[in-house]
Amino acid sequence: MAQARTFSRNEPRLYGREDTVNALCGAARLAREGAGTAVVVTGDRGGGKTALLDRLEAETGLRTVDLTGVRAERGLPLAGLARLAASAGFAAVGEAADEASACHALHRRVERHCAEGPLLFRVDDADLLDRASARALVSLGHRSGALPLLLVLTVSTDALGRELTPVIPREFTRYPLTPLDELDSRLLLRDRARVTPAPEVVEDVLVRCGGNPLALGELAEALTVERAAGLEPPALPPDGRLLGQARQLLHEIPEEARRLATLVIAGGRLDTRVLHRAAGADATGTAWSELLATGLVGVSGKSAWFSGELVRSALEGEWDPAEMCAAHARLAAAFAEEGQTARALEHRCAAGGPLPVPVGDGLAEAASEAARDGDHGLSSRLHEWAALLEPDREASASGLLAAGVHAWTSGNPQRALSLARRARPLARTTGSLVGNELLRGGVELCAGSPDAARRSFTAAGRALVTTDRNAAVRALMFAGEASCLAGDYRSYYELADRAALLRSADDTPETALMFEHFAGISATFRGEHVRAVPALRKVVHLAESTTDSDSALWGSQAAFTLGLPHQARDLALGARHEERRRDEGSQEPWACVYVSLAALLLDRHAEAETASLEGLRSARAHGQWNRAVDHLVLLALVAALRGDLETVGVRLDQAFARDLSGEGLGRPDAFGNWGAACAELAHDKPAEAARRLRLIGSDSGGCNPVVRVMAAPYFVEAAVSCGEHDSARRLLRAFDRWVGPTGSPARLALSHRCHALLAEHPSEAEERFRAAIELHRDSGSTLELARTELLYASRLRRARRPREAGRLLDEALGVFRYHRARGWTEKARAELRATGRSVPSDGVREHPGLTGQQARVSELVVEGATNREIAQRLCLSERTVEHHLRNVFVRLGVRSRVELARMLG
Secondary structure (H helix, E strand, O other): OEOOOOOOOOOOOOOOOHHHHHHHHHHHHHHHOOOOEEEEEEEOOOOOHHHHHHHHHHHHOOEEEEEEOOHHHOOOOOHHHHHHOOOOOOHHHHOOOOHHHHHHHHHHHHHHHHHOOOEEEEEEOHHHOOHHHHHHHHHHHHHHHHOOEEEEEEEEEOOOOOEOOOOOOOOOEEEEEOOOOHHHHHHHHHHHOOOOOOHHHHHHHHHHHOOOHHHHHHHHHHOOHHHHOOOOOOOOOOOOHHHHHHHHHHHHOOHHHHHHHHHHHHHOOEEHHHHHHHHHHHOOHHHHHHHHHOOOEEEEOOEEEEOOHHHHHHHHHHOOHHHHHHHHHHHHHHHHHOOOHHHHHHHHHHHOOOOOOOHHHHHHHHHHHHHHOOOHHHHHHHHHHHHHOOOOHHHHHHHHHHHHHHHHHOOOHHHHHHHHHHHHHHOOOHHHHHHHHHHHHHHHHHHOOHHHHHHHHHHHHHHHOOOOHHHHHHHHHHHHHHHHHHOOHHHHHHHHHHHHOOOOOOOOHHHHHHHHHHHHHHHHHOOOHHHHHHHHHHHHHHHOOOOOHHHHHHHHHHHHHHOOHHHHHHHHHHHHHHHHHOOOOOOHHHHHHHHHHHHHHOOOHHHHHHHHHHHHHHHHHOOOHHHHHHHHHHHHHHHHHOOOHHHHHHHHHHHHOOOOOOOOOHHHHHHHHHHHHHHHHHOOOHHHHHHHHHHOOOHHHOOOHHHHHHOHHHHHHHHHHOOOHHHHHHHHHHHHHHHHHHOOHHHHHHHHHHHHHHOOOHHHHHHHHHHHHHHHHHHOOHHHHHHHHHHHHHHHHHOOOHHHHHHHHHHHHHHHHHOOOHHHHHHHHHHHHHOOOOOOOOOHHHOOOOOHHHHHHHHHHHOOOOHHHHHHHHOOOHHHHHHHHHHHHHHHOOOOHHHHHHHHO
């Protein structure tokens, strides 16, 4: 009998399993009261089932009996119960002669132990028990309701998520352990890593582990300094549990099934028709059954794959070389018969078979074919093979560089950087060296260190000055973007000054656009707006006549800075369309940033949210982790402008949990602080809002002069509430210097609102408020109009003019409801009540028992969305959606989605 132990805070935290632990602890409390139960915990190997059982013992403090299934005993009747006999008080179970008597003895012994107090019976790896022992435990589970007993069985699932045992009945309550979401995966990796990994290594690990806790933990603990820096790809430890379990499973299956497994390990995801061709006589029904029973290989529709890329690649590296070469040769022949030349060549290279002559030409042609078909990953691998087989060093460098470009296009930044590093010492020509710097700069800008990106792009710009001035300026432009991302404006000014020296009277429109952009944006950062505006207007004019996606995006940025949201949106949408037309998409996440920002300036919050959700999906698909952070903070800003503090917190946690290296991203930091401050204003926390907004002007909070000035109206509002009028006036002067030359009605309206808040005389305040309201109407910025009306109404109410205040509040409340801005809606309702008006509730959007996020989830349920669809639309995990729904059910007293839809629909 195991002894209860005290939970230690030093034990590893079970990330992402809190809800399951709480549910099981609830079942344990019922067991203490005599209402026992049997539950099943299911999940992938390495999903945390054993760790969950350990935590359950620590949390409940119950006396514990343990039994673990053993694979070698599955064919031995009652072997599991015989091992249980070694536990104190269970000897009679092992003496039973048949299944019926063993089952009876088990019941009697458990009842005797339960008479001494509540009991936790943990059965780990129940799918590995012999059938007779499993049936006896199922029988015990059926009788647990009359005992102070919690019976917990863990069962592994296969590659398709199906349980690996048919014995346990479906009526037992099940708790599936799904893969960890991104945030929990990052936190687990941070806690377990012995050395701090570079951001790009973190992203690579997250993708390859797929939310498997054991894989994350083993990979984190196996990280060396070299692997944490990205100099070597992270790999599973050869003596780890995850790899050891897979080895054991494959060792125990028959030879024909093992050869099938070898083909899947060598080929990765395969078309089943190709796999059957390659397997030949080995593809018998028995062999397939044995292989699928391991749970390591999944087959669905026309595809077969190995469960877990980390385990597959590790097994491929340690497999018998002769067997692996034979598998590659069979796959090469099968792909050739199917007419898939590129895939056939890839496996011929891996098998060491005969190759086309000349080798480089044949592989390069196949790589181009793969790229045309959209398989940039295959194209990258073929270019790499060509480079490895190329005797000329410069040609080999070019091949590795091409492989890196296609790896980057396929969304694999870690591989792209690795190939660029390998190509660098082989390069001899300026073209190869520049290409290497441009590739490294592009990857680092979107997925790694902005400072490293700046250095690479700057080096490329210097090298290109004498041969291709347009390309040199373009490289400097991207170096400037990297400086902005990091918040390093001193470097940006230096780059702008360097670029200005390259100007010429015969510049092409494309080159002239880049020079004007450098001049306009650097003047904006310096607060020289009178000088900035003409240059930025030229950028917009030049961008409107270009088909180049980079130029269109620089034009969109200039238009947004000038307060021209329609032009900013059109240019960004044009750039996105061009990226899709070329089937590349590398700039699509960046285009979505300006679609979202333009929509925010137009007060189209739903459009901004949609654009950033789309940009976030695209950024993740392309491995552009820095761009993903941009979109997460924009999603936080959208939620903040609605006053939804809860969602702001979730999205900012997702954004900044990625930065495990401590290397800040200045621009996202600034937007994040702005967003959090907006939400805090909606929840009557002006002091905290002002503190956050001050951070935007400091190195610790993501210094960004443009975001700082853009956020000035919110700082003024917060500072006035805190009595800090002098600080508010100083920043308002900077805001006015920016807004005046641009003439943007939406921003001029905000200026008038700020002056109204700071006005000492009531007549001046009223004049400013009315001017702001008129400009809001002209610009169509309805949400800011409602906020201005709310502030004006508050002043009118305090001046004992409740009727005028009420008219403004009625309109403001309607706008807030339309935008689903719950935080502001509640403030408007409170102001209306303060005027003496009664304000009735109006359904789901105003239900007093729900938080903002719960209301959003409920609305989508009413619309018929599934949990997965809700998670995608709100940028949450499915587990978080389930958590919100459970709380909604409890608060509203409903038991199902149908009842919820009936109540709120």
